[in-house]
Amino acid sequence: MLRLWPESLRVGLFPGHCWLQGRRAAIGNSLWCASPAGSVDLLRAFETLLDGRTNELVKGSRIALTVSDSLAAIILLPWQESLRSPAERENYARILFDKQGINVTDNWVMRTAVRSFRATGIAYAFSREWLTELAEIVKARKLRLGFVLPITAAAYFGRQGNRRGARTLVLLQEENRTSALIFSRGKLLSRDVEPVTSSDHQSGERLLRRIVASYDDIARVVNWSTNPPEQTKIPEFISQCLPNAETRLLRRGAWN
Secondary structure (H helix, E strand, O other): OOOOOOOEEEEEEEOOEEEEEOOOHHHHOOOOOOOOOOHHHHHHHHHHHHHOOHHHOOOOOEEEEEEOHHHEEEEEEOOOOOOOOHHHHHHHHHHHHHHOOOOOOOOEEEEEEOOOOOOOEEEEEEEHHHHHHHHHHHHHOOOEEEEEEEHHHHHHHOOOOOOOOOOEEEEEEOOOEEEEEEEEOOEEEEEEEEEOOOOHHHHHHHHHHHHHHHOOOOOEEEEEEOOOHHHOOOOHHHHHHOOOOEEEEOOOOOOO
């Protein structure tokens, strides 16, 4: 009898687009699932995604989730020499969240990270109730929850901003928003977000015009989108705003 071993499953959970990917051929192709923007609706889409592959998911497999930034509160942490412990960083993050009108209480689950010395860090927080229900969905199907990252945090931890000597723009395109992370020598400099209103092109152009006004030496653009591969191409607004930058596309599951 062929024994099937647990594996690592990569799941994307975004408004309009959800997918599940694994090593086996049976689930090697992503499963697209239409999903509304609400956090509860996305949980229902997640259930639909898993239940559509019930016979193909091996008990004990580990799920790594990359999710929409709309599901989390996210803030950058400018470097502070006096902060030594995770607890001090969390208190610092709460102060910065408060300044943005976000009260991160015990009803939230927060994580902070600083990737390199004297560099800008990041903090992100999920609703504890939402995260608990997510974990219960996974447990009920005898799977294991590995990690849950908003796409901005996944990009922060990724390698795409690490190229030395090149100021890099990492562009994250969701159905309802476009986010931009600016890196220099592997260190995060800034983050900007533009909601998608009338069109992807107009929103992306507004975002890049703001960025170019502050950073006129961007040499490289890394573009990521929730769209399935057959619908993904480099947006025209990148070449319009940054005609001399090297641009490359990332596959949808790159951040896992």
